Amino acid sequence: MKYDFLIIGAGLFGSVFAYEAKKRNKTCIVIDKRSHKGGNIYCENVEGINVHKYGAHIFHTNDKKIWDYVNQFADFNQYINSPIAFAKGNFYNLPFNMNTFYQLWGTKTPIEAQRKINEQKAIFGKENPANLEEQAISLVGKDIYEILIKEYTEKQWGRKASELPSFIIKRLPVRFTFDNNYFNDRYQGIPIGGYNTIIDNLLKDIEVKTETDFFSNREYFENIANKIVFTGQIDEFFDYQFGALEYRSLRFEHENRDIENYQGNAVINYNDAKYPFTRIIEHKHFEFGNQKHTIITKEYPEQWTIGKEAYYPINNEENQQKFEKYKVLAQQQKNVIFGGRLAEFRYYDMHQIIASALKKIKKEFNEN
Structure with a gap:
């Protein structure tokens, strides 16, 4: 050999x-x-x-x-990864934290925010969630689910949240601090x-x-x-x-833009179903670039078939x-x-x- x-x-x-x-x-x-x-x-x-x-x-x-x-x-x-979500015409900080809750409800203290989430969980949550939709609402309430989870998840997986298994969202990071750092690592x-x-x-x-x-x-x-x-x-x-x-696949559209700064952040999620892509990445921000131009990428989730690039295992x-x-x-x-x-x-x-x-x-x- x-x-x-x-x-x-x-x-x-x-x-x-x-x-x-x-x-x-x-x-x-x-x-x-x-x-x-x-x-x-x-x-x-x-x-x-x-x-x-x-x-x-x-x-x-x-x-x-x-x-x-x-x-x-x-x-x-x-x-530091601090993505932003654009949903229903507004920007929201991710992961769900005190900034997000203020943007959603105007709550100013952790107690207020916790109370708001608990109220919604009590009304709309299920003891034994049967699907992703029920699981998400049981974890974070209806407002966060409908504005920041539902349409994004359905785009990502190509099916309704009510048809997806609950285990996909075992937990959702919820922070009662003003901390936009996506990872705890x-x-x-x-x-x-x-x-x-x-x-x-x-x-x-x-x-x-x-x-x-x-x-x-x-x-x-x-x-x-x-x-x-x-x-x-x-x-x-x-x-x-x-x-x-089975997998989910992705398609990427890269665009050169003759401007210094397109969106002011490396990653912005586009949650609403009317946008066929899930997010826009502006690459220069990963390395704090000061070039006079910029490059963005739109990320489109796609149905996978044999021969296509496999990204997320289902x-x-x-x-x-x-x-x-x-x-x-x-x-x-x-x-x-x-x-x-x-x-x-x-x-x-x-x-x-x-x-x-x-x-x-x-x-x-x-x-x-």
């Missing part, structure tokens, strides 16, 4: 695995069907602005080991120079082939390495024999049952390691992807 590991997918999981395997003196080749490395965290530098090509990515974690690990590969700025920021800095440093001196599809020449690729690390769709690996798992009961069957097949593969969002059919944040890759490495090399 020419290599110790063939790693399919040059995203964060595959890149971390490749870096760690090389550190252990193993030979690796990384392939990716896209024209670039980095998977969904890839940034394209357009006239000095790092454009998050596949949606906003903000690194955040409470795990100091993971934070220290990723800081080996890039310096991070002090960006201790460590947060954007890598200076974009996420490509991290990927380039992880894959330094490792053979990488882009525009290379494993499935177009499967027999060849299965015979060039002792082991395969697969980060693609697990159902595709097994030829969809139990049927395709983890309903039917899909989970299907996935468990694929998981059994995966466990029977002695020379294939499955890892990442698509191979594990679960939503991962970036710090979780890194932790998962490091865990798989330790298991592979029998390390404690």
Whole structure:
């Protein structure tokens, strides 16, 4: 065999695995069907602005080991994620906090805001919510649900909130402080120079082939390495024999604007159904840019079909049952390691992807 590991997918999981395997003196080749490395965290530098090509990515974690690990590969700025929602003609701060409650009701103290939410929960909430709509109202009341959750969620998932399972919203962050920091994590920021800095440093001196599809020449690729690390769709690996798992897809429209500042914030959600996109991202604000122009991206949720890019796994009961069957097949593969969002059919944040890759490495090399 020419290599110790063939790693399919040059995203964060595959890149971390490749870096760690090389550190252990193993030979690796990384392939990716896209024209670039980095998977969904890839940034394209357009006239000095790092454009998050596949949606906003903000690194955040409470795990100091993971934070220290990723800081080996890039310096991070002090960006704090403070998105804004535009709904029913007004701007609202996110996550739901004292600013939001003042914007909704004019409440000025935590006690007033808590009372308002509790009143609505008592009138409209359900003891055993049967769907997402009932679950959300039972958590935060009717006003927040109808103005800030309902239409955004229905756009995102492509179906009515009353038809979505309640477990999608297990909890909703509600803060009775004037704090617009979306994440509670201790460590947060954007890598200076974009996420490509991290990927380039992880894959330094490792053979990488882009525009290379494993499935177009499967027999060849299965015979060039002792082991395969697969980060693609697990159902595709097994030829969809139990049927395709379901995802939501996304479409991005990037626009160059000849103005210095388009919206004054990196992320603004557009909650109302009349807007077909869910949010507008203004990329320069991630790195505090002062360029004379700007680049925005409108993000459109879409129905997923085989061949489209899969973004969010739909983890309903039917899909989970299907996935468990694929998981059994995966466990029977002695020379294939499955890892990442698509191979594990679960939503991962970036710090979780890194932790998962490091865990798989330790298991592979029998390390404690």
